[in-house]
Amino acid sequence: MSVPAFGLGTFRLQGQTVVDSVRTGLELGYRAIDTAQIYGNEAQVGQALADSGVARGEVYLTTKIWIDNLARERLIPSLRESLAKLRSDYVDLTLIHWPSPNDAVAVDEFMAALLQAKREGLTRAIGVSNFNIDLMQRAIAAVGSDEIATNQVELHPYLQNRKLAQFAREAGIGLTSYMTLAYGKVLNDPALVDIAGKHRATPAQVALAWAMQSGYAVIPSSTKRENLAGNLLAMSLRLDDEDLRRIAALDRGERLTDPAGLAPAWD
Template sequence: MSLPAFGVGTFRLQGQTAVDSVRQALALGYRHVDTAQIYGNEAEVGEAIAGSGVPRRALFVTTKIWTDQLSGDRLVPSLKDSLHRLRLEQVDLTLIHWPSPGGAVPLAETLGALAEAQAAGLTGQIGVSNFTVALMDEALATGLPLATNQVELHPYLQNRKVVAHARRRGLHLTSYMTLAYGKVLQDAVIQAIARRQAATPAQVVLAWALQQGYAVIPSSTRRANLESNLRAQELRLSAQDMAQIDALDRDDRQANPPGLAPAWD
């Protein structure tokens, strides 16, 4: 199964809140669920999937390997632990969550371990997250097929160098924090477009990302928001709408953890 363009994210969701969010999303028709080892909610995601009644073959599940598990001897065992928590025999996509800080673990070693996990049937596809232009080139130089680079992308941080380079290299992009923690929803330009389109600001921003070919994985704890976000797939923005949102770029990065983030482009 190829990476679905629309999914539900689970960042910052814990305990029963995570279970309920994923359960509601699946009931509404979401079929892509994105989680990560560091989120601490793989077990809850697994519980929601197990109780959803949705056939496994209809779902696309993504998880991400944390930085302390990137070495060749740790990655596969850690992915098996993730599968145990998720109650799955295989995830559809496994990502390197962040590049190894300071290059402590060579990228080729990590990608080799991911390829080993893929060959063993533990993951259907492999990919990367938070990779810069140089890191994308280094990863692609291995010759391994990478499904996506998941990066922060929203109207206030359009990551143009990474986007342009990924397109040149034929690497798909997934947008995370597409709504910038809700900051962009208060923008006057976004709100004006929403009024013209008889849509919500969130639908407008998600449609903007989708129309550029990005996959999106918004999250919410409210069923109404989950349902509303899903309808962004039906919205078509005009060239003028797109240009107005494109003009909002201000290099306003939300995810920039000290000691973890690479040297951004």
């Protein structure tokens, strides 16, 4: 994947909390950070990066364009505003956060603007988030599959998104799993607890390792140093075929993020 397999998410983290989380993550060895315009924390992420002493070129930084900024005349100016907050001349990846509700802004319009941002050097890669197959097809028609680094979607043991995953795989587009721990539900799942015990790991590490072994990037977040450190260990955990079969059986189509008026018709 062109997108790092493991990164640090910042969804719902605000103020000093996000500064501390990002700073601690960088101290522990995280080198990919995910934020978004709508999170309202780009300035704090930028502060943490600036204060960390880690060179900008060593960190893979992702932000996302909010729906209010999808129009051709708004997208690039809004990205420049994000860059100012992030204290950087560029981001490594810029995503369309959600598709335009009711197609108010056409997919080809905002994808063309996003590609222009890449050509101007404001972002090194582009992609999408919360796109279904139809929207992915339209994005591919607009800019080509080679230009789409990832589709960031809700994906966890209870929502394995197999139809979308197969389409993305055939199109050569990576998936990034958000909410991989299903708002913490996986931590008490009997199957995951059992698998974790077998490997002397934690259920969180098992869920993250499952996603990465499935070919997805992950961006878990935490405000606790021990959890940030523990999550990193998922990168060295290898699940066996029986573990993967047990996790595959947990899929029940349980979607936790489905905002009315914003979410597309899911596959």
